[in-house]
Amino acid sequence: MEREKQNSIFLSLSPLLYLVLSILLFRFVWVIPYPHPVALLVAGLLSFLQRGNRKIVFLKSAFRKNFLSVLPAMEILFFVGMLIASWAHSGVLLTMIQTGILFLQPDYFLPSLAIVSAIAAMVSGSSWTTAGTLGVALMGVAEVISFPQTMAAGAIVSGCYFGDKLSPLSDTTNLASSLTHVPIWTHIRHMLKTTCISFGVAIFAFYVLNVYTLDSNQITNLSLQSESLLSGPNHQIFWLKFIPVVLVFGSALFKLHIRLSLLLGIISAIGFSISELGFQFSIGKSLVYGFVSHSGNDVLDRFLSGGGVVAILPTEILILSAVWFGAVVEGYGYLNEILMHIKNWAKDRWDILLSTMGTSFLLNLVTADQYLSLVIPARAFRSLAEEKGIPEKDISRSLEDSGTITSPLIPWNSCGAFMSTSLGVSVLSFFPFVFFNLFHVILSVSLLLIAKNKFKSSYLNKSSS
Template identity: 80%
Template sequence: MFFSLSPLIYLILSILFFRFLWEVNYPHPAALLVAGILSFLQRRNRKIVFLKSSFRKNFVSVLPAMEILFFVGMLIASWAYSGVLSTMIQIGILFLQPDYFLPSLAIVSAMAAMVSGSSWTTAGTLGVALMGVAEVISFPQTMAAGAIVSGCYFGDKLSPLSDTTNLASSLTHVPIWKHIRHMLKTTCISFGIAILGFYFLNLYVWDLGQTSNVSLENGFLSSVTSSSVSWFKLIPVVLVFGSSVLKMHIRVSLLLGIVSAILFNSNGFEFSFEIWETLVFGFESNSGNEVFDRFLSGGGIVAILPTEILILAAVWFGAVVEGYGYLNEILIQIKVWAKDKWDILLSTMGTSFLLNMVTADQYLSLVIPARAFRSLAEEKGIPEKDISRSLEDSGTITSPLIPWNSCGAFMSTSLGVSVVSFLPFVFFNLIHVVLAVLLLLVAKNKSKSS
């Protein structure tokens, strides 16, 4: 078992090595180094066919995510260029109260994700604007990102429009609303605790730094709050979320947001070379305010390339772990260990988390455990809704907590904060995983005692 887990151990140690020795805060070189070493050591094993097959399968699974990332890069650049982002930031400054800033970020993000059914759409649009509000009022970016990610995944988990929610319910043959109702029992408790945690953290930040009082005296903020809001610039926002509600594909939603932002830019209806350059290389803001310019400058296809390289590195690492048999051995050992209902549910959660780390894809973290433990669950008489909830309690929830996972990479790229930095503040995801595991352990002990 230790030998089978060794690739993950080497990966984590390599990430820590690069981070503390050379202050490299991204896991690209660690994933490439470990995958390269394992490939070299296993070169005589004659399993190159399995390696190629695993790489092809994992690459195909993350290809849609990589494609969507390019759209998000162009969306951020187009919204910054046309003034959509600055308008959203202006509205956020007007309506988000500093005393309840973190809880408000989580609640607003949750509502948007529940309506759109997509944590990615919410983070890539509304989340970017909310991070701008945090930047302008000098609020810690890491905490703001943690609150936004928490809200995004709470809303996504309980939305009937969510792809992961629908996938988990279909894999286990549980009706979508029955699946959502069963998740409410634990999800709402976790989110309620998270909101309380954000409220007390908010109080601590204000008491510690007095940043709200200092920021509100800023002349730039005064000009923002006194100027009128250009409501027509919210048309791209309405189109993005409206198309999501109508169950259009996320690519269509993001494309509508990009095209409408270009059409409704400050210079009127035009397609110039400057716009195309902005979509590719990003937007450069020159408002005169250093904080505002630092946030608005960016986006574009070029800004997404490091994230795409990270996903490819993770795909190669996952192919090595799966193609050379490490993953299969782990699954065999887990099946041998799982003796009763609670062991199977814990194994489902553990396998989902493991696959999030290995394959870098949240969909595979739902599909493979559902298939692996379906027969065992039927033998033990486990209700299908318990399996579907366990899949989401780990597969969906832990995906943004892993830097090289496509979800973690997306959240980091969209919000401009590394996963390692915002990880301690993703209260909902962390609390929910701990709560789900504790409830299973308590139920297991009760069944033994009875």
């Protein structure tokens, strides 16, 4: 019986082993242009063949459910592609970059990126809206002043997820709150202490990294380069071009769906293009194929040229590949077996909270959707939490500490794919610099382990006495 149990655990985890091996194979041995989609397809196929005797109807049902869960994210990605192209074509993006250069100082650049992104995400309630609009402009500032793109992306993602996590307008914050029946403000207050500590440590780390990245001569050179971009009659800031930005963030404040918010940003930007250039075929071409900049500044042209629907297609393929992999894992019983093993392992309140976090991370890996990483663990562990007398707010915080926070750290997760596509930096490249997300996961897990060890020590002391 013990051998069967061990074999069952190994077989249940085998899809993840196939995925890791496939990624290593296609990234470092047989190097191919898009290793992650291929790795997901191969890992899913091997897992499918391993349980080929199962009915195909389970696979179809799981695929349909997972596809419908990520379909809104895939739709939003197309809107973001068109938004970036329309803002670049109309000069809105250039205006935002110039304003950023005017106010963001190179010697405090990384902390500033994180704080500005955090405020915007808290106001809008959406890390996606912030990254797809303000985040793109901030990356443009980093490009113009020759600041490392990977570090800038890490700071922006950190700020986006800190602000999103503590915003009462955030969909994930509201979802975690509703799943556990915890009032939204109680949920947010319960997250404040650890979340603020993690963000404070992250800001300090960004400052230290900023200091060691740039010396005084580089800062002087960057300042001169910034001034040259802002000088001249062709580079005056046209403040009316902030109207699309105000529309996007203003509509988010009124809880308008993100698709409608982005659509307002696209239409208003197209309006600027038509008013300045007249109706031209190039506007529609930019929306589909991306904008090509000819400003005369090579660095700026390299950044402004992009966007469009076509640029989003590789990301959409990546998400669909993850949906296939997740459908096999869920439809053929691997996921349910893993959950059962985790439930059998969880004996006390700290095990249950750690299991909630671990399951959220696992679901981010296999389903490509952060909403499922919140919904399934909440349902799976809520009854166990009630039996052990665990406060519901502890479960809701654990869901966010893992499900929300780790979603942008996985390349094929819809959040990771979105951040990578919007900011123009791969997830694996900005991963080491997403200090808030990394610190927060480490802090949350460490606090649970410390509490568990203290309880064990106290229990043993009482027993010996």
